[in-house]
Amino acid sequence: xxxxxxxxxxxxxxxxxxxxxxxxxxxxxxxxxxxxxxxxxxxxxxxxxxxxxxxxxxxxxxxxxxxxxxxxxxxxxxxxxxxxxxxxxxxxxxxxxxxxxxxxxxxxxxxxxxxxxxxxxxxxxxxxxxxxxxxxxxxxxxxx
Amino acid sequence: xxxxxxxxxxxxxxxxxxxxxxxxxxxxxxxxxxxxxxxxxxxxxxxxxxxxxxxxxxxxxxxxxxxxxxxxxxxxxxxxxxxxxxxxxxxxxxxxxxxxxxxxxxxxxxxxxxxxxxxxxxxxxxxxxxxxxxxxxxxxxxxxxxxxxxxxxxxxxxxxxxxxxxxxxxxxxxxxxxxxxxxxxxxxxxxxxxxxxxxxxxxxxxxxxxxxxxxxxxx
Numbered sequence: 497x498x499x500x501x502x503x504x505x506x507x508x509x510x511x512x513x514x515x516x517x518x519x520x521x522x523x524x525x526x527x528x529x530x531x532x533x534x535x536x537x538x539x540x541x542x543x544x545x546x547x548x549x550x551x552x553x554x555x556x557x558x559x560x561x562x563x564x565x566x567x568x569x570x571x572x573x574x575x576x577x578x579x580x581x582x583x584x585x586x587x588x589x590x591x592x593x594x595x596x597x598x599x600x601x602x603x604x605x606x607x608x609x610x611x612x613x614x615x616x617x618x619x620x621x622x623x624x625x626x627x628x629x630x631x632x633x634x635x636x637x638x639x640x
Numbered sequence: 641x642x643x644x645x646x647x648x649x650x651x652x653x654x655x656x657x658x659x660x661x662x663x664x665x666x667x668x669x670x671x672x673x674x675x676x677x678x679x680x681x682x683x684x685x686x687x688x689x690x691x692x693x694x695x696x697x698x699x700x701x702x703x704x705x706x707x708x709x710x711x712x713x714x715x716x717x718x719x720x721x722x723x724x725x726x727x728x729x730x731x732x733x734x735x736x737x738x739x740x741x742x743x744x745x746x747x748x749x750x751x752x753x754x755x756x757x758x759x760x761x762x763x764x765x766x767x768x769x770x771x772x773x774x775x776x777x778x779x780x781x782x783x784x785x786x787x788x789x790x791x792x793x794x795x796x797x798x799x800x801x802x803x804x805x806x807x808x809x810x811x812x813x814x815x816x817x818x819x820x821x822x823x824x825x826x827x828x829x830x831x832x833x834x835x836x837x838x839x840x841x842x843x844x845x846x847x848x849x850x851x852x853x854x855x856x857x858x859x
Binding site: 549550551571572573574576577580581584585597599600603606607 | 692693694695715716717718720721724725728729743744746747750751
């Protein structure tokens with residue numbers, strides 16, 4: 497099984513490594529050559545320097561044979577467009593897009609994109625963490 | 641009509657100014673220095689913020705929704721996302737996008753954002769038009785109508801040089817519409833003879849360029 501990871505930052509590089517460890521044939525794409533360093537010295541997969549909006553770069557990475565695409569660059573709008581290119585142009589059903597803005601994440605989920613929003617997850621976790629503390633908010637009464 | 645302009649640079653601000661004569665306009669700009677200048681001129685119609693953020697769009701009135709949304713920021717991804725959200729989520733009647741890098745045109749097409757304007761592309765065509773030696777230039781694309789107008793220059797080696805229009809095997813779906821010679825233009829009829837140096841305008845369906853090139857230009 498082949499996976500492409502677009503954006504090899506903190507998130508993308510770890511996803512790439514975990515997938516590779518799980519037996520996937522992974523190719524990572526990043527604009528910066530230095531990003532290869534995040535994959536470690538024993539990186540078994542491929543690495544392409546280029547922009548995810550560039551169809552040639554996606555082709556060089558092997559998107560035509562890919563079974564899954566993960567899009568996690570640091571730009572939400574870039575991720576939205578690249579995700580749709582993978583999904584609609586190359587027909588990759590398993591396309592997962594990381595978006596930081598919860599509002600756009602919700603909107604694009606309704607438009608048929610598979611979106612993961614770490615910000616929403618953090619909001620939920622933080623809220624739950626506070627709720628699970630033993631302290632309780634006092635009921636406020638208004639002086640009439 | 642109510643027009644929402646995303647991007648307040650040279651294109652956006654001049655567009656807003658023109659539209660204000662007769663239309664209701666809101667213009668969004670993310671850079672504070674630019675927004676300050678816009679606010680002086682457009683007052684409450686200038687909104688500060690990132691036009692790809694939903695709350696910024698909503699403050700500018702996207703939920704009404706506008707009759708027209710024009711995305712003219714300097715970033716193609718932003719323009720695509722603005723148009724897509726405006727049309728598919730808020731129901732804007734019409735969207736127009738600026739294409740900064742002509743290589744991104746395919747992505748706009750993929751997302752069905754069909755009304756696009758590319759200054760880079762237009763400037764390239766205009767410059768090529770002025771270059772004496774050229775092959776085939778795209779002057780105008782009517783994407784919706786599925787037609788385009790191209791210009792070719794006949795040289796003395798061209799197979800069409802010295803031939804009458806009626807004897808050329810022009811591809812189906814193409815027609816010569818003007819022949820420019822010595823600064824004069826002529827609407828060609830079947831008897832018109834092409835000569836070296838002629839600039840010929842043709843209207844054709846996209847995809848017929850290669851066939852047309854072969855008939856008129858192939859050496």
